[in-house]
Amino acid sequence: MSEMTTQIHSHAVVWIDHLIAKIFSIGSTGVSAMAVRAHLAPQRLDCKANTGSADVNDDPTFVVRVGWALSSCTDLLIIGPGTEKTELMNFLRANRPDLTLHVATSNPPTDREIVAVGRKIFRLD
Numbered sequence: 001m002s003e004m005t006t007q008i009h010s011h012a013v014v015w016i017d018h019l020i021a022k023i024f025s026i027g028s029t030g031v032s033a034m035a036v037r038a039h040l041a042p043q044r045l046d047c048k049a050n051t052g053s054a055d056v057n058d059d060p061t062f063v064v065r066v067g068w069a070l071s072s073c074t075d076l077l078i079i080g081p082g083t084e085k086t087e088l089m090n091f092l093r094a095n096r097p098d099l100t101l102h103v104a105t106s107n108p109p110t111d112r113e114i115v116a117v118g119r120k121i122f123r124l125d
Helices: 062-069 084-095 111-121
Strands: 011-016 020-027 030-037 075-080 100-105
Touching (some): 020 111, 075 084
Parallel strands (some): 011 075
Antiparallel strands (some): 020 030
16 A cells, blocks of 8 residues: 555545554555554453354444545445445435435455555446
8 A cells, every 4th residue: 555645536445354454545646545443342252162253342432533544535435345435435425415425345356456456336447
């Protein structure tokens, strides 16, 4: 992400999971990138034998902080593998009715792949 510019654009792509939101503001003159990380409490392993499950405490401020980081955006693509993209979408629909939203499921792509998907969706090629 270090080779990207620091400009603010109205189009953005967010790749989000339960640990991090990678935000790429995309415009015809360049791309700027930032990350918002979840503040998770230490994991407490479940004591049940052979279940392989763990109880992870979610960060209740994560989606709000991601929404704040998108305050200059007017057209947004949200991608990611889990339910966090739906949580972010619902939060933004409730708090940013002016925002044009696009949502898609995606496994962890590279930063370049995220930007390429955004350029295609926003027709910035």
